[in-house]
Amino acid sequence: MSVNGAVWGRVRSRLRAFPERLAACGAEAAAYGRCVQASTAPGGSLSKDLCAREFEALRSCFAAARRLHLKKKKNLGGSC
Amino acid sequence: MLRPAGLWRLCRRPWAARVSAENPGRREITSGVSPRGSTSLRALNIFDRDLKRKQKNWAARQPEPTKFDYLKEEVGSRIADRVYDIPRAFPLALDLGCGRGYIAQYLNKETIGKLFQVDIAENALKNSLETEIPTVSILADEEFLPFRENTFDLVVSSLSLHWVNDLPRALEQIHYILKPDGVFIGAMFGGDTLYELRCSLQLAETEREGGFSPHISPFTAVNDLGHLLGRAGFNTLTVDTDEIQVNYPGMFELMEDLQGMGESNCSWNRKALLHRDTMLAAAAVYREMYRNEDGSVPATYQIYYMIGWKYHESQARPAERGSATVSFGELGKINNLMPQGKKSQ
Numbered sequence: 001m002s003v004n005g006a007v008w009g010r011v012r013s014r015l016r017a018f019p020e021r022l023a024a025c026g027a028e029a030a031a032y033g034r035c036v037q038a039s040t041a042p043g044g045s046l047s048k049d050l051c052a053r054e055f056e057a058l059r060s061c062f063a064a065a066r067r068l069h070l071k072k073k074k075n076l077g078g079s080c
Numbered sequence: 081m082l083r084p085a086g087l088w089r090l091c092r093r094p095w096a097a098r099v100s101a102e103n104p105g106r107r108e109i110t111s112g113v114s115p116r117g118s119t120s121l122r123a124l125n126i127f128d129r130d131l132k133r134k135q136k137n138w139a140a141r142q143p144e145p146t147k148f149d150y151l152k153e154e155v156g157s158r159i160a161d162r163v164y165d166i167p168r169a170f171p172l173a174l175d176l177g178c179g180r181g182y183i184a185q186y187l188n189k190e191t192i193g194k195l196f197q198v199d200i201a202e203n204a205l206k207n208s209l210e211t212e213i214p215t216v217s218i219l220a221d222e223e224f225l226p227f228r229e230n231t232f233d234l235v236v237s238s239l240s241l242h243w244v245n246d247l248p249r250a251l252e253q254i255h256y257i258l259k260p261d262g263v264f265i266g267a268m269f270g271g272d273t274l275y276e277l278r279c280s281l282q283l284a285e286t287e288r289e290g291g292f293s294p295h296i297s298p299f300t301a302v303n304d305l306g307h308l309l310g311r312a313g314f315n316t317l318t319v320d321t322d323e324i325q326v327n328y329p330g331m332f333e334l335m336e337d338l339q340g341m342g343e344s345n346c347s348w349n350r351k352a353l354l355h356r357d358t359m360l361a362a363a364a365v366y367r368e369m370y371r372n373e374d375g376s377v378p379a380t381y382q383i384y385y386m387i388g389w390k391y392h393e394s395q396a397r398p399a400e401r402g403s404a405t406v407s408f409g410e411l412g413k414i415n416n417l418m419p420q421g422k423k424s425q
Contacts, residue, residue, distance in 0.1 A: 019332045022363055032361065033368020036283050046283060048290035055288070055361060062360060 021065035028058040124246050126298070129200070129221065131346040132243050136201035139342030140180065145207060148340035149182070152239055154324060155267050155383055156182030159238050162265050162385065163187060170234040172196075176254070176266075177222050177240020179204050179342075184211035192234070198225070199240075201342070223250050227257040237266040239383075242299060243346070251312035261392030264314065270321055270382035271299045276370045277334065277379065284362035293351040305384055314388030315395060322383045327376040331363040334379050 022029060035051035038044060139148070160183055163170075171193035175183055178197040187195075195215045199205055205217040220226055222237075222244050235254050244250045254264050278296040285292035300308070302319060309317050328334040338344065371377050389395060 015332070018360070018363070019330045022330065022332075022360070029364035030368055032364045033366075036287055036361075036365050037369050039287075040283065046286050048287065050287055055357075058360065058364060059357070 017066070017069055021062055021069055024065040024068065025058060025061035028054070028061045032058050126347055126349075127243050127245055128346045128348055129243075129245065132342075133200045135339075135344050135346060136179075136199070136342040137203045139340055140201055140203035140207055142340060145180065148337055149180070151324065151326070151341065151381060152179055152182045156238050157186050158322070158383075158385070159183050159236055159265055159267055160186035162387065163191060163234065163236065166263065169193070172232050173234040173236065174198060174227075174232045174257070176225075176235060176237035178208070178238075179240070181208040181211060181215070183236050183238055184213055184215060185209045187211070187213060189213055196232075198222070204342075223253070225253050225257060229256055230259045231257050233259055233262050235262070235264045235266075237264075237268075239267055239269060241266060242269045242297065247300065248308055248311060251308055251314075255313045255388075255390060258390040260390050261394060262390045264386075264388045264390075266386050268305070268384050268386070269299050270384045271301050272323070272380055272382040273299055274379060274381070276366060276377070277331065280331065280362045280366035280369065281358075284365050285358050288355070288358045288361050294347070294349065295345060295351070295354070297345060297347055300384070302384055305386060309386060309388045312388075313390070315391050316387075316389045318385075318387040320385050322385065324381045324383065325378045326381065327372060327378050329376055331366045331377065332359070334377070 032051055032054040035054045036046065039046040039050055139145075142148070163183075164187075169191055173192045173194070174196045175181065176198050178184070178199050179201075181197055184192075184195055184197065189212050192213045195211075195213045196218055197205065197208065197215050198218045198220045200219065200221050202219055205219065208215070208217065218226070222240060223246055235258060237254075241247060241250060258264060274296050281295050282292045302321060305319055306317055309319075328337070366377055
């Protein structure tokens with residue numbers, strides 16, 4: 001770890017916001033999870049980018065949640 | 081690295097070659113002395129013990145150390161139960177990989193005379209929990225114990241042997257330092273531990289990146305555990321398994337708790353980076369595949385408890401062939417036979 005841990009601290013604080021942002025995207029996460037789970041059924045096979053479409057939807061929702069989260073943080077006036 | 085005299089005694093560490101960046105996974109470890117020329121593979125080196133020490137030191141230095149202690153406290157209390165089950169007092173006992181001393185707080189002065197607590201992380205020993213038993217803290221590695229033969233009446237170990245590189249040798253060393261008629265009571269994580277996390281990461285990594293690398297360390301199977309204990313020389317083995325399921329709000333909280341416990345991955349073959357996309361995908365898969373009704377996700381910890389004794393003449397042995405006094409056919413009349421003091425074979 002670095003001298004004052006500034007980078008690590010910044011990355012960790014961003015990571016700590018992940019659960020909240022994921023909770024805001026419940027539907028997309030469930031869709032992606034169902035897609036992956038379906039591939040584990042007998043007869044299915046999991047390959048790279050099999051559920052890319054669902055994941056892109058999840059990713060964009062997640063990014064949107066970040067803008068929402070940052071706006072909320074600014075309104076609250078504190079650091080996370 | 082020697083520390084000033086006092087409570088801490090650093091045991092002799094093995095000399096090891098510098099790791100080359102090209103192949104961190106394959107490395108020979110050369111050690112000083114093995115107690116009795118054991119035949120275990122010298123090239124067994126799965127975990128980076130130095131990194132594990134740093135991780136445990138970091139975890140012990142957290143602002144709220146009790147926040148992540150719940151699992152170790154629970155298993156520590158169950159091990160203490162097993163110690164109480166043995167109707168004996170142990171003048172000298174050893175706690176291997178003690179962490180902050182989770183077992184000692186449940187034991188009392190009458191059962192244990194003096195307790196030696198051994199761990200590789202000095203911060204954990206410095207912040208040890210209160211106990212009424214007189215203790216001595218020693219900084220040593222579980223695989224290289226600085227004790228003489230036939231020293232201890234009791235050796236306990238709670239949830240630390242799963243990070244040991246050479247488990248057969250560690251068990252042999254434990255057997256070596258036990259007195260005859262001494263007992264070893266240990267708890268280790270079993271094969272099903274964190275299978276939900278393992279599967280979610282595997283599926284997400286395969287879908288996102290096209291392949292996967294192990295993120296959960298390998299655990300011992302229960303059959304192997306019996307064999308290992310037998311090979312180390314223990315008698316009268318008992319291995320039983322227990323499952324503790326802890327519910328978390330999500331995968332990220334679980335991973336944060338694992339890191340806070342000091343249980344982060346330290347295998348040589350670990351991938352240095354876990355992509356945010358993969359983490360997000362794994363969290364979504366985890367929630368979809370394993371969630372409970374109330375929205376939380378479970379994590380399973382499978383614990384194996386093992387008890388092994390060092391041989392002593394007073395211990396029960398299988399009877400001689402042909403020494404039966406009663407036949408199995410008379411089992412129906414056992415109520416008549418028992419008060420007469422005869423034992424069925």
